[in-house]
Amino acid sequence: MRLLPAVLVVLSCNPAVAAEPAPRPRPIQRAAVESSLPSVAGRIRQFAFDGDATTYFVSERNASKTDHFTIRFDTPVKLKSVAVLTGRPNGDDALAAGSLELSADGTTFESAATFDKGKASATPKAGTVRAIRVRSTEDLKHPLVVREITLDSNPRVTTFRYPVEFTIDVTDAPELREWTENAVRVCEREYPMICDLLASDGFQPPTQIRLAMKASYDGVAMAGGNRITGSVKYFKSHPNDIGAMVHETAHCVQNYRGRGLPGWLVEGIADYVRFWKFEPGTAGRVNPQRAAFDASYRTTAAFLAYVTNRYDAQLVTKLNAMLRAGRYDAGVWKTLTGKTVEELNKEWRESLR
Ligand SMILES: [Zn+2]
Known part of the structure; x- marks a missing residue:
């Protein structure tokens, strides 16, 4: 038997009395963040959009003018305002020459504002936006540091409540790169659901998880600490089993350390x-x-x-x-x-x- 979640059945006792329609919750929009720049350890991309200006993204290498830092919305939003703050809290590495760009289709970007003393903001007038992007307009002699991106939009875009970044190691099976990148994108997207379900007082879920695909590993997948190992052989023959990686991600969040666990x-x-x-x-x-x-x-x-x-x-x-x-x-x-x-x-x- 398939177990179904409990269903709340609402019976109307007096259909002659029209019920006041319940206010519809404002839809919430989700986003993903991507960059051509790898993150330095501990300064992950999602820190730039977590509603907390004390955490921030730092690129591992100096940014060039071909690099980008992009937030992509799941579906287009009507953007009322956007503000971007760059640079470390002490002011270092602020973007002196850069462009804040918007895209209606997620592919073509147009400049909406330029950076001045590390800040840029825009209030788009018409249309919807699919993605916003931060770009340096010159080759930098320092990393790109994005402290916080603040948006007002309809629908509202949720910031990352549980910032996380997966890094992948596919040296054993470069042909699994695309599959693994997709799998970690799914796990990052499911992370708030997992962290909400497995929340406890004072517990901070890991912000970095490393996923390595190993040719020598004969099982399906395993997790230990903030590391996940996946079997090259298994996932090559079971590419649809992304749920196995969600299971391992749950283990990383469980983070149980005691002995004699059931x-x-x-x-x-x-x-x-x-x-x-x-x-x-x-x-x-x-x-x-x-x-x-x-x-x-x-x-x-x-x-x-x-x-x-x-x-x-x-x-x-x-x-x-x-x-x-x-x-x-x-x-x-x-x-x-x-x-x-x-x-x-x-x-x-x-x-x-
Ligand atoms: Zn398990």
Whole structure:
């Protein structure tokens, strides 16, 4: 049986009375940031658009006039204003000669403002914008430093709440470069979802994750610290399995450090991220005969989805916080749901018949 997320059914008791239409939430637009310039360690691209002017992007090498730093919107936005602040907080490496450019189609750019003392701003009058770009108009003798880009647009574009940057190593399989670049783009895009689900007090998710494709690795993929290893052989024959990389990204965010962790739950949470949040409906059927809460991976994920739907919408977030803090034990199920894990397991198995 495929487990579906809980559906809230709203019944209208008196159809003669027209209900006031609920205000539609303002749509939110997402963006991706790209650059011809690699980032220096610890100063990643997304820091330039995270709503925090104390964090910033720094290029690893000096920028030339052919380099760019670009924010691309998922769909066009009506841009009311844009302001770009460059240079380090002490004023060093501010852009003296540069151009702030806008693009309606995402390909052709036109200058909307020039930089003066490291700053540029524009208030476009008409039309929609697909991308904005910062470019030096001369070859620099210093890195490009972008502190913050501030936008006012309709729809609003969300800044990166959990800035992250994946770097890739495809030396073992250069032919997998395009596949790996796409996979990390997907993982970066899913990062806010993963970090929200796996949030806990005071926890800062990693901002840099390294993904290496290895010819010598015989498994599928694995994660340790902020590193992911993928099997060249496996992903060459399973190019659609990007979800496996989302699973590994969840491990990087879990960041559990204690000893004696329940492996089945650690894997179950990573597969819950994958199969219930990233690609819902693709986990397949759980065999009621073999179903067990601690069968790990997608079976445990299905159990977590069942308990989430029946008992506590925040279950996975709470379990994650306990695992991260080293406070997880078998008794937490009773605290969270009023039932032991064995009782929940019995109930879940019955629901599968
Ligand atoms: Zn795993």
